[in-house]
Amino acid sequence: MFSKTSHFGIAAGLLNIFFFLLQYNQNIHIEANNIYVVIMFIVTIVLMILAIVNVSKKSEEFSIREGLKTGIGVILLGGIIFWVYQMIHAYFIETDLIDKLALAMVDDLKLNEQFSPEQVTQKITEYKSRFKFNLFSSAVLKSLFTGFFVSLITSLVIKAFYKR
Numbered sequence: 001m002f003s004k005t006s007h008f009g010i011a012a013g014l015l016n017i018f019f020f021l022l023q024y025n026q027n028i029h030i031e032a033n034n035i036y037v038v039i040m041f042i043v044t045i046v047l048m049i050l051a052i053v054n055v056s057k058k059s060e061e062f063s064i065r066e067g068l069k070t071g072i073g074v075i076l077l078g079g080i081i082f083w084v085y086q087m088i089h090a091y092f093i094e095t096d097l098i099d100k101l102a103l104a105m106v107d108d109l110k111l112n113e114q115f116s117p118e119q120v121t122q123k124i125t126e127y128k129s130r131f132k133f134n135l136f137s138s139a140v141l142k143s144l145f146t147g148f149f150v151s152l153i154t155s156l157v158i159k160a161f162y163k164r
Contacts, residue, residue: 004058008051009074012044013081019043020085024094030104041146048074048147049154056158064155071151072144079140086135098131 019040023029028036048071055070056062090097102124127134 005051005054005070005074006077008047008054009077010081012047012074012078013085015043015047016040016078016082017085020082020089024089030100044075044078044143045146045150047078048150052151052154052158056162062155062158064152064159067155067158068148068151071154072147075143075147075151076140079143083136083139086139087132090131090135098128101131102128 019036020029023036028034051070051074052067055066059066105127106120106124
């Protein structure tokens with residue numbers, strides 16, 4: 001079943017890369033809050049919903065389980081593709097990306113006045129050493145949480161209203 005909708009996950013990953021490249025081109029890819037993040041989130045959710053609707057149309061007996069598998073599969077595939085690109089970007093294209101992110105993190109921690117300079121230095125060192133996992137958790141694991149609920153709601157709506 002997932003092989004029939006894997007193109008939605010690939011499209012989500014490629015669109016996330018495209019929006020990341022737009023941010024990189026405008027030099028705002030370090031900022032966590034910008035319009036591209038919202039657009040990427042909405043596009044990914046739309047692709048998940050389209051994949052679930054596509055599966056529901058092709059099967060006689062649509063189940064919530066099928067919807068969950070499809071939606072989570074789409075967001076997982078898209079997230080992994082995006083994470084792999086970000087690793088390539090960080091280690092080969094923009095080799096100082098980790099330092100730029102750490103510098104932005106220093107500014108955020110200094111604004112929060114509850115950390116001493118030693119604690120800030122320790123947190124930055126820890127961030128740099130766990131960069132791959134931190135990026136993976138933000139690109140993939142957090143999106144799985146969102147993907148689960150979006151898939152569940154979409155599947156419930158399809159099951160309740162369209163597949164009686």
